[in-house]
Amino acid sequence: MPYEMIALLMFSTMMLMLLTGQRVFGAIGAVAAASALLLWGDAGGADIPFSAAMKLMKWYPLLTLPMFIFMGYVLSESRIADDLYKMFHVWMGPINGGLAIGTIALMVLISAMNGLSVAGMAIGATIALPELLRRGYDKKMVTGVIQAGSSLGILVPPSVVLVLYAMIARQPVGQLWLAGIFPGLMMAALFVIYIAVRCRISPNLGPALKEDARRDVTLAEKLRLLRAGLLPLGIFASMMVPFVIGWTSLVESSAIGALTAFLAAIIKRRMTRQVFETSLRQTLGISCMFMWIILAALGFGAVFDGLGAVKAIENLFTEQLGLSPWLILILMQLSFLVMGTFLDDTAMLVIVAPLYVPLVDALGFDLIWYGVLYTITTQIAYMTPPFGYNLFLMRAMAPPEITLRDIYGSIIPFVMVMILALVLVMAIPEIALWLPDYVYKK
Template identity: 65%
Template sequence: MSYEMIALLMFASMVILLVSGQRVFAAIGFVAAGAALLLYGPGAADLPFNQVFKLFNWYAMLTLPMFIYMGYILSESGIAEDLYKMLHVWFGRLRGGLAIGTIFLMVIISAMNGLSVAGMAIGATIALPEMLRRGYDKVLISGVIQGGSSLGILIPPSVVMVLYGMIARQPVSKLWFAGLIPGLLMAGLFVLYVVIRARLNPKLAPTVADEELNMPLGEKLKLARAGIVPFAIFFFMTGLFVFGYTSLVESSAVGASAATLAAILKGRFTWRLVRETSMKTLAVSCMFLWLILAALAFGAVFDGLGAVKAIESVFIHQWDLNPWTIIIMMQVSFIIMGMFLDDTAMLVIVAPLYIPLVKLLDLGFDNQLIWFGVLYTITCQIAYITPPFGYNLFLMRSLAPKEITLIDIYKSIWPFALIMMLTIALVMIFPGLALWLPEQMRVKG
């Protein structure tokens, strides 16, 4: 059997296992281990051990549990809820103000956690009931929460970018800086969409009654102090990192410690909080470690077969495709796969093929893998909210009240998916949106 056929069988076997509902890391790891043993014999048993040592020698991996812990403790201790109350007071008088405040909340939660799940849970449990009670359109609400929560994997600290950086061998700090401007741009486009919709149809987003917003100045200042805590933690953590006082790992430890201290000072640091936060942090961290390990093993076998060289030969030499045509084909394939697979499965499936190919293309600028990481991450956001199997769609259905149906949820996401596609197009046309900030930053470690 030819090496090309073996590579095709590996790829097909992995896809079949993923579609059948197997756990992502188990499906990928099983195919990698099985192919290695069949091709190289018992000596291939060393392959996963080599990948383990490679994984554990990567210092940036220590940031994963730190940032995940920080996000969960701010969420579970109610500090994020205080932040929403503050935004509610600030934006309540604007047409669509609560929806705009919710998007800002999602941006801040994204900057503290790096996971879509945390933003979705906070938005659905805190913001959604408040907006429904005030007469907001349920389709608009659903779209705002799903679109806003997806920002968690683009705005730093992004856990998905840690995964991409590990597989693509790129600095996580540069990836995070690269995602910041596109992430804020996308959030701004979300806000602009809400403002325009609310202007065109005021019934979709009524203003909050003055009686609810009229409160003594002392109470407003107290609420502002409570809401400022997450801002202070984020800017303190990132400020030390940006100005070179701490490395990436040290900065994550600062963030985790500051979040713990905030919970203690607010009198919300309990044994139950520690237990729940630790269990969730451990579960998510282990999941990502297993995924990266499986991806490294699969990539080692796949690359050893010469599959990357075969793809390069077909696209560049035989078909003579323009580099930008290849990039567009990659993005289209991401969007199609995103309708059926989650972000980590998408990355592991295509990383052994796409990442080496992007490195070879002549696009006319440096840091192409950093730039491509931003494109991949934005496409992951589309994957989270597109039918039929978008992860956030089903999470939203499980968290939303009965009056928000699955049809409402499906209808709500299309404007936000189109805005994400527009952001992808802008980053492709203007690569500087992703590359300017990493080139300006000089960070420790």
């Protein structure tokens, strides 16, 4: 059987297993192991999963994964993140759309503490959403704000998705995180501009706090909330500044972040036994899940390398079909949008990474830059009907008065903004690449 047909059979089998509800790592790992044994027998085939496991165990930056997840859950479970929203509520409330703008800022900081979009969604839906609705904000506006803001969690460092991409693409995690900072901040700024302009044109979408509500908050209370709200930002700075300057390695910075968050929870007397136990359990569960997925993806990629399928597909696109590298890249991004209607970001990456990452490299594109493109495209796919991941998370967490139709309608303008951000990063790669180039050359 030709190798191209074997590769197609592997993909179709894996997709069939996923559609039947199998776990992502189980489907990918089973196809990889079965293909290796059938192609190379017991001797050669058994070496592939073993080699993948050894690569995983030897990858030192993987230690950052449990550290950052633990830091995020400590800050979330100890309610330190709640102080952030109270601060934005007081300081941003007097302007039209101010609370929605503050919610975007909250999501950026939550992303910088956790690295997972689901954490921002949970905090936004439980803390920000009820308050915004109570203050008379339009339900479509605030639903879109929370969904769009929470998606920043997979782009702003410490992004767990970029850690996974780094392992599969064999790229430095530190460079990928630095590459995600400015595109993430740029996207957040575009969200803020849209909210400010929209609420300026239609003030009823995001009314300002009433005069009597503003008078009830004294200057001393404002300053107290400012200090409490800046604590998470200080924790993020304590780990990222030494890393950017070059004083610490990435793993050391992650340990600083986890320890600083733990000590902050103790000092504020919020580190109870329940908070500690929940944080540890969640950290262990998510870390193990990602390790299994990375292991399966490495095995699958090794089989693909052995088949030479990537070279065959490259020849198909560039020589037989005559497509330009940029057209191939755009088609790849469109395929992510299609897959995002029924798969999450992790599944999308591990399914196509063995094919796309070597192809992107062969076409002459920068893999650090492509990691940012992939992540932004995944953010868009998260919010694309009919089965966008964030859409159903919001439906599960939102109050009954917010319908699925409201949720679908709320994300359209924010998806347009995210597409604009994607186009900007594609057209101007320096948006993503200048900071890692500056730090690592220095």
